[in-house]
Amino acid sequence: MSEPTTTPTPHDEIEAVAVADENQSTTQPSNSKRFLASGFGRSIGLIVALVVLVIIGAVTAGENFMSVDNLLVILRYASVIGVVSIGMTFVITAGGIDLSVGSVLGLASVVASLGAIQTAASGFWPLMVFVAIAVGVIAGLLNGLIIAYGKVVAFMATLAMLVAARGLAELISQRQTQVVDNSGFLNFFRSDFLGISWVVWIFALVSVLGWLLFNRTTFGRRTVAIGGNATAARLAGVKVRRHTVYLYMLCGATAGIAATMLLSRTTAGTSTHGQLLELDAIAAVVVGGTLLIGGRGTIGGTVLGVMLFATLTNVFTQNNLSSSIQLVAKGIIIVVAVLLQQRFANRETSSK
Amino acid sequence: MIKDDQQKSLLEVTALTKSFGSARALKGVDFDVRAGEVHCVLGQNGAGKSTLIKVLAGAHQPDSGEIRWNGDVVTISDPIAAIELGIATMYQELDVVDGLTIAENIFLGHEKTRGGFTNLRETAQATRDLMKRLGHADLSPNREVGTLSAANKQIVAMARALSHDVKLMIMDEPSAVLDSEEVNNLFRVVAELKSQGIAIVYISHRLEEITRIGDRISVIKDGASTASGLPVKGSSTKKLISLMTGTDMDHVFPPAVPLASDAPVVLEVSDLSAPGTFSDVSFDLRAGEIIGLAGLVGSGRSEILEAIYGERKPSSGSVKIGGEALKLGSVSAAVDADMGLSPEERKSQGLMLEEPIYRNATLSTFTRFAKGPFLDEQAERAATEEQMKALELRPAEPNRITRTLSGGNQQKIMLARWLIHGTKVLLLDEPTRGVDVGARMEIYALIRKLAAAGTAIVVVSSEIEEVLGLADRVLVIADGRVIAEKPATEITEHGVLDLVMKGSAA
Numbered sequence: 001m002s003e004p005t006t007t008p009t010p011h012d013e014i015e016a017v018a019v020a021d022e023n024q025s026t027t028q029p030s031n032s033k034r035f036l037a038s039g040f041g042r043s044i045g046l047i048v049a050l051v052v053l054v055i056i057g058a059v060t061a062g063e064n065f066m067s068v069d070n071l072l073v074i075l076r077y078a079s080v081i082g083v084v085s086i087g088m089t090f091v092i093t094a095g096g097i098d099l100s101v102g103s104v105l106g107l108a109s110v111v112a113s114l115g116a117i118q119t120a121a122s123g124f125w126p127l128m129v130f131v132a133i134a135v136g137v138i139a140g141l142l143n144g145l146i147i148a149y150g151k152v153v154a155f156m157a158t159l160a161m162l163v164a165a166r167g168l169a170e171l172i173s174q175r176q177t178q179v180v181d182n183s184g185f186l187n188f189f190r191s192d193f194l195g196i197s198w199v200v201w202i203f204a205l206v207s208v209l210g211w212l213l214f215n216r217t218t219f220g221r222r223t224v225a226i227g228g229n230a231t232a233a234r235l236a237g238v239k240v241r242r243h244t245v246y247l248y249m250l251c252g253a254t255a256g257i258a259a260t261m262l263l264s265r266t267t268a269g270t271s272t273h274g275q276l277l278e279l280d281a282i283a284a285v286v287v288g289g290t291l292l293i294g295g296r297g298t299i300g301g302t303v304l305g306v307m308l309f310a311t312l313t314n315v316f317t318q319n320n321l322s323s324s325i326q327l328v329a330k331g332i333i334i335v336v337a338v339l340l341q342q343r344f345a346n347r348e349t350s351s352k
Numbered sequence: 353m354i355k356d357d358q359q360k361s362l363l364e365v366t367a368l369t370k371s372f373g374s375a376r377a378l379k380g381v382d383f384d385v386r387a388g389e390v391h392c393v394l395g396q397n398g399a400g401k402s403t404l405i406k407v408l409a410g411a412h413q414p415d416s417g418e419i420r421w422n423g424d425v426v427t428i429s430d431p432i433a434a435i436e437l438g439i440a441t442m443y444q445e446l447d448v449v450d451g452l453t454i455a456e457n458i459f460l461g462h463e464k465t466r467g468g469f470t471n472l473r474e475t476a477q478a479t480r481d482l483m484k485r486l487g488h489a490d491l492s493p494n495r496e497v498g499t500l501s502a503a504n505k506q507i508v509a510m511a512r513a514l515s516h517d518v519k520l521m522i523m524d525e526p527s528a529v530l531d532s533e534e535v536n537n538l539f540r541v542v543a544e545l546k547s548q549g550i551a552i553v554y555i556s557h558r559l560e561e562i563t564r565i566g567d568r569i570s571v572i573k574d575g576a577s578t579a580s581g582l583p584v585k586g587s588s589t590k591k592l593i594s595l596m597t598g599t600d601m602d603h604v605f606p607p608a609v610p611l612a613s614d615a616p617v618v619l620e621v622s623d624l625s626a627p628g629t630f631s632d633v634s635f636d637l638r639a640g641e642i643i644g645l646a647g648l649v650g651s652g653r654s655e656i657l658e659a660i661y662g663e664r665k666p667s668s669g670s671v672k673i674g675g676e677a678l679k680l681g682s683v684s685a686a687v688d689a690d691m692g693l694s695p696e697e698r699k700s701q702g703l704m705l706e707e708p709i710y711r712n713a714t715l716s717t718f719t720r721f722a723k724g725p726f727l728d729e730q731a732e733r734a735a736t737e738e739q740m741k742a743l744e745l746r747p748a749e750p751n752r753i754t755r756t757l758s759g760g761n762q763q764k765i766m767l768a769r770w771l772i773h774g775t776k777v778l779l780l781d782e783p784t785r786g787v788d789v790g791a792r793m794e795i796y797a798l799i800r801k802l803a804a805a806g807t808a809i810v811v812v813s814s815e816i817e818e819v820l821g822l823a824d825r826v827l828v829i830a831d832g833r834v835i836a837e838k839p840a841t842e843i844t845e846h847g848v849l850d851l852v853m854k855g856s857a858a
Contacts, residue, residue, distance in 0.1 A: 216726055216727055217722075217725045217726055217727060218718060218719045218722045218725055218726075218727060219725060220727075221711070221718050221727060224704075224707070224711075225704060225707075225711070225715060228704030228705075228706060228707050229700070229701075229702075229703060229704045229705070231695075231700065231701045232695075232701060232702050232703055232704055232712075232715065233704075233715065234663075234683055235661075235663065235683060235693055235695055235701060235702065236687065236715040236716040236769065237683060237684045237686075237687030237688070237716045238684070238715070238716075239684050295704065295706055295707075296706065
C-alpha cells in the first residue's frame with residue numbers, strides 16, 4: 001500500500017510549482033509574463049511535470065529507470081504516437097479533429113503487409129513504406145474532401161472513417177495477422193544509427209520537419225489562420241477548402257508512417273493495430289498546449305506531451321503497477337493540463 | 353464643467369474613480385439621472401463608458417466616489433444588488449439565450465412557479481403584457497429567441513429588464529446592431545419607457561441619435577467628466593465633439609477630390625443577379641472614385657458586395673476588373689485580381705483576434721513576402737510597421753495582439769491589409785461600425801486619401817449620412833434593385849429615404 005500513497009504527493013508538487021509560476025507572473029508583469037505567454041513559456045509546466053516524473057521514476061525504479069537503455073525504450077514507445085501526434089497538431093490547430101488516425105494506421109499496416117506487396121517489395125523494401133503512406137494519404141484525402149467540400153463537421157466525417165477503415169482492414173486481412181517477412185524492411189528498422197533505433201530517428205525527423213512546416217512556412221501560417229478565423233482567412237484570399245484537404249492528407253500520411261513503424265516493431269500487420277491511438281494522440285496534442293478550438297498550436301508542446309505520457313507508462317511499468325492505475329493517472333494529467341491551459345487563456349484575455 | 357441642478361435626482365454619481373492595476377479607467381466621473389429622462393453618456397472608445405456602466409451594474413466596485421440612489425448613499429456590491437435597487441443593464445452583446453422561448457428568456461432566473469412547477473399560463477400572460485408595453489404585442493411568448501432579429505432580441509432583453517421592477521435602464525450602444533428602421537422603433541420604445549417614468553442612461557457615440565432622443569448629456573473623456581447634465585437643446589454637435597475629443601473639428605467628412613476626366617474604369621459590374629436577393633445590378637467604377645450603396649438592411653446591398661467579391665455566386669451577370677472578366681464565386685480569384693473586402697463584421701469575419709497585428713495585416717500577402725514556401729516574418733513586420741505609421745496607428749508595434757486594439761484601430765488594420773496588398777478595388781462594408789467619432793473622422797480621411805491615390809472604392813453603410821458624405825456617386829438600392837444613381841452632392845438623406853420608400857412600394 002505504500003506505493004500508491006507516495007504517488008499523489010509529487011502530483012501536488014506539480015500543481016504547486018505551476019501555481020507559483022502564475023503568481024510570479026502577475027506580480028512582475030513585464031518580462032516573466034511575456035516569457036510565459038511565449039511558446040516555450042507555455043511549455044514550462046510540461047517540462048516541470050516531466051522532470052518530476054523522471055524524479056519519481058529514479059526514486060522508485062532506480063537504475064532500471066535511469067539507464068540509457070530505458071530512455072531508448074521510452075523513446076521507441078513514444079515514436080509511433082509521436083509521429084501521429086505531429087500530424088494531429090496541424091489538424092487541431094486549424095480547428096479540426098481527426099478521429100480516424102488509429103483505424104487508418106491499422107488499414108495501412110494491413111495493406112502494406114499484404115503478401116503481394118511484400119513480394120513486390122522483395123527487391124526494394126521502401127515500397128512497403130510508400131504503400132503505407134499512400135493508404136494514409138488517400139484516407140486523409142477522403143476525410144478532407146468530405147469535410148471541406150461536403151461541409152460535414154470533422155468530428156463526424158472522421159468518425160465515419162474510423163469505423164469504415166477498421167472494417168476495410170478486417171475485410172482485406174480476413175481478420176488474419178499478416179506476418180512481415182520482408183528482410184530488407186525488418187533489417188532496416190532493427191538497425192541503429194549512432195546507437196539509436198531508426199524508429200526514434202524517424203520520430204525526430206518528423207518532429208523537426210513538422211516544426212519547420214508549422215512555424216516557418218506559408219503552409220503553417222495558413223493552418224493557424226484557418227484555425228484562428230476561417231472566414232477572415234477566406235475573405236483575405238486564402239484557399240481554405242483546399243488547405244483543409246491538404247491538412248487531413250498530412251495527418252493521414254503521419255498515420256501511414258506510424259503504421260510502418262508499428263509493422264517493424266510487431267513484425268505483423270493486423271486490422272487491430274492502432275486501436276484508440278487517436279485518443280492518445282489528441283490527448284498528447286492538447287496537453288502539449290495546442291488549443292482544441294484551433295488557432296494556436298505548438299509542435300514542441302506536442303512532443304513534450306507525447307514524452308510525458310510515454311514516460312508515465314514506463315514509470316508505471318517499471319514499478320509493476322497495473323495499467324488501470326496508469327489510466328487513472330493519465331486522466332488526471334489531462335484534466336490538470338487543460339485546467340492550467342484555461343487559466344493561462346483567461347489571464348491573457350483579461351489583461352487587455 | 354457645466355452643471356445644472358433644478359430637479360431631484362434618482363441617481364447621483366460623484367467623483368467616481370476606478371483603476372485596474374496601474375491603468376486609471378475612471379478618474380472622477382460626476383453625473384446625475386432624473387426619473388423619466390433620457391440621459392445620454394457620450395465618450396470615445398476607451399473613455400471609460402463601459403467601466404462606468406459596470407460600476408453601476410454592480411460588476412465592478414469603485415475605488416472612491418459616491419453613488420446616491422434617491423438621495424441615499426448606496427453600495428452596489430453585485431449585479432443582484434443593482435437589480436434589487438431597480439437598475440437594469442442592457443449590454444451591447446445581448447445576453448439572451450437563443451434556444452429558449454421569449455417567455456423563458458424574460459423570466460430566466462425568476463420563473464413564475466407554483467409548487468415547484470413553472471406556471472406556464474401566468475408566465476405567458478405576463479410576457480404578453482410586457483411585450484405589449486414595448487409595442488411588440490405581435491411576438492408570441494412561445495417563439496424561440498434564436499429565430500428573432502437582433503432588434504427583436506433587444507426587445508426581449510428590455511422586457512427582461514422590465515420584468516424586474518426597474519427604475520433606471522442603462523443601454524449600452526443599443527443602436528449598434530440596428531438599421532435605421534429598427535432604430536426608429538427602438539426610439540419609440542425608449543420614449544414609451546420614459547413616459548412610464550423610467551429613467552434611461554443611453555450610451556452611444558452617434559451624435560445624431562442623441563439629439564433625437566436625449567434630454568440631457570454627460571460627456572466623458574479619458575475617464576473624467578468634461579460635461580455633466582448638459583441640456584441637449586442648445587448643445588451643438590461641434591461643441592459635443594470638442595468635449596469628447598478635446599479638439600475642434602469643423603468637417604466630419606473630408607472634401608471630395610474632383611475625379612480626373614481620364615480616370616480609367618477599373619470595375620465593371622453588369623446585370624448581376626441572384627434570384628431572391630438582387631437583380632440586374634450594373635455599374636462602372638473608375639480609378640479614384642468612391643461609390644456608395646445606400647439602402648435599408650435587407651435591401652441586398654451587402655449581398656451585392658459579396659457577389660462582386662466572389663463570396664456568393666450570382667446566377668447571371670459579369671464582373672470585370674481592368675477589362676478582364678473575373679471568375680465568379682471565387683474569393684481568391686477576386687483577391688488575385690487586386691480586389692479587397694473589409695467585411696461588415698470585423699471581428700468575426702475580418703480578423704484573427706488572438707494573433708499579432710502583423711499576421712492580420714499580411715493575411716492576404718504573406719505568400720508574397722515568403723521566399724518559396726518559407727515565411728519572411730521580418731519583412732512582414734517591417735511592411736506592417738510602415739503601414740501602421742502611415743495610418744497613424746500608435747504605438748506602431750506589429751507584434752501586439754490584435755484583440756487589444758480599439759475598434760477604430762482594428763479597422764485600420766483591415767485597411768492596412770489591403771494597402772499592403774495594393775488593391776485597385778476596395779469594397780468597404782460598414783467601415784465605421786463600432787468605431788468612435790474621433791477615429792471615424794480619421795478613417796473617413798484615410799478612405800478619401802486612398803481614393804485620391806487612385807483606388808476605386810465601394811462603400812456600404814447602414815448610415816445613409818456616411819454614404820452621402822463619403823461617396824462621389826450614390827446607388828440607391830431597394831429590394832435588390834438599383835433604383836437611382838446620382839452624384840452624392842445632388843441627393844440628401846431624405847431624398848434617399850423617399851426613393852427607398854417609393855421603390856419598395858412599387
